[in-house]
Amino acid sequence: MFGGAVSIPNNSPHLRKSGSRPVVFDIGDLGNSSEDDFSHSLESDEMKGGAIPLNSVAITPSPLLLWRFKVLLFIIWGFCCCKIGWDSVMRMSVDLRDLFLYEAFLYYNPFLLVTMMVWLWGINLWVFAQANVGYAKMFDLDQSHLTHREIWKCATWMTIIVPTSMTAYLYLYSHGEVSLAASQPVLLYAAAAMTLIFPFDIFYLSSRFFLLRTVWRIVFPLQAISFADFFLADIFTSMSKVFSDLERSVCRMVHRQVATIAWFEADSVCGSHAVAIPIVLVLPYIFRFFQCLRQYRDTRERTALLNALKYSTAVPVIFLSALKYHVIPEKWTNMYRPLWLFSSVLNSLYSFYWDITRDWDLSCFTRIFKFTKPHILTHILYGRKWVYLWVIGSNLILRCTWTYKLSAHLRHNYITLFAITALEMLRRFQWVFFRVENEWNKTNSKSNIQLVDNLEEEQILLNNNGHNV
Numbered sequence: 001m002f003g004g005a006v007s008i009p010n011n012s013p014h015l016r017k018s019g020s021r022p023v024v025f026d027i028g029d030l031g032n033s034s035e036d037d038f039s040h041s042l043e044s045d046e047m048k049g050g051a052i053p054l055n056s057v058a059i060t061p062s063p064l065l066l067w068r069f070k071v072l073l074f075i076i077w078g079f080c081c082c083k084i085g086w087d088s089v090m091r092m093s094v095d096l097r098d099l100f101l102y103e104a105f106l107y108y109n110p111f112l113l114v115t116m117m118v119w120l121w122g123i124n125l126w127v128f129a130q131a132n133v134g135y136a137k138m139f140d141l142d143q144s145h146l147t148h149r150e151i152w153k154c155a156t157w158m159t160i161i162v163p164t165s166m167t168a169y170l171y172l173y174s175h176g177e178v179s180l181a182a183s184q185p186v187l188l189y190a191a192a193a194m195t196l197i198f199p200f201d202i203f204y205l206s207s208r209f210f211l212l213r214t215v216w217r218i219v220f221p222l223q224a225i226s227f228a229d230f231f232l233a234d235i236f237t238s239m240s241k242v243f244s245d246l247e248r249s250v251c252r253m254v255h256r257q258v259a260t261i262a263w264f265e266a267d268s269v270c271g272s273h274a275v276a277i278p279i280v281l282v283l284p285y286i287f288r289f290f291q292c293l294r295q296y297r298d299t300r301e302r303t304a305l306l307n308a309l310k311y312s313t314a315v316p317v318i319f320l321s322a323l324k325y326h327v328i329p330e331k332w333t334n335m336y337r338p339l340w341l342f343s344s345v346l347n348s349l350y351s352f353y354w355d356i357t358r359d360w361d362l363s364c365f366t367r368i369f370k371f372t373k374p375h376i377l378t379h380i381l382y383g384r385k386w387v388y389l390w391v392i393g394s395n396l397i398l399r400c401t402w403t404y405k406l407s408a409h410l411r412h413n414y415i416t417l418f419a420i421t422a423l424e425m426l427r428r429f430q431w432v433f434f435r436v437e438n439e440w441n442k443t444n445s446k447s448n449i450q451l452v453d454n455l456e457e458e459q460i461l462l463n464n465n466g467h468n469v
Contacts, residue, residue, distance in 0.1 A: 077160065081167045088174035100173065105414050107185040107249050108166045110242045113421055115158040117239070120429040122151035127433065130371040133440055139228045146207050162188070173259055182259040185249065218287050221294040227439055230291050236284040238428040241421050247280045278322040285314040303358070310350050316343040348400045355395055360434040361441060391430055398427040
């Protein structure tokens, strides 16, 4: 049959190998081949487990080309967001511009900081994988836990969605669509909440369940504290300002104050003098404090009480700062401000001391940057003294500046606050390397000691049975 589907023997000269896949050319009339012969040929091929494809080999772009195309799209998208956002802000009057940016920044800076933290956590996991650190065992993760690639994929989507929502908010408000503009942060917050609690097996259900379960264990420490519990709780203390801004944003959404100036009254329920601000700021430290008490109850180690004392020093820093809005100025200046300064210095120095002597193990050069395969980071970071000098010095400075963020009366310059919070995220990012390595070394030491004890017990049993090994 001319031009129809035909059966071609494997040794036919009309077949040309392309790699391991045969490619069929248009060969015209091959004689009087019948449809029965063709069906028989297909059946015999299926019996052999490999039918001959009759179409040309599909050509797919290389991964490098796809990556470059994605980067190009990302750059174009970023430029469009910046251009639209800048033009939208410039359409407003000067008086309205600062006020509006302050409000927009409040709604979106928590998600921007969380996105930054997710990117940094992906880098942490990548380094652990390169250094062959068994972090999954320490965090008690199952086999389906997220790798650094999946973490970065989540961070990429967050990087796209959050600025896009912010750009839409700026554009709609500047063009008079106030109701549509007010819906943008509400939709973003609702989508984030639904993604976390979505009960179906999509969007990494097991990882979301592990996160929510760990948060539950942090809030209610009714069981023995695991490494994942206090590790995540420590990260939450660095995100106390993020939680405070989330609370203020949700408060304004509930009271329908988004894209309005009603919330600007300092004494309003969602204003800058609200009692909820210091309460939310102190909650991560309270959770960590009760974790330490629970740990002392289970282990009777005095170190747990000293650690609890460290977290309790953050409480006066937060509440003494909040008193500025509830006492007369003279009383704040003469009495409460010196107490606030003293408690701030005490908290910073105590936390710095604990990082260096307890959370980290700086008695020997860190092995966290000794990768299993040759890498430029190993050459730059492994066994270098400047790494320790940088970590110790930056940790001390950022511990002191972080007190600025805990103080409610210093929260008006939102650009400075965002920068300090981002720096605190970077401090916590480098803290993770040394904290996880310290726990990894302890775990390996316990495993080695247990292995030696088991060998000694076996040797004793063999000796008692009259065997010599």
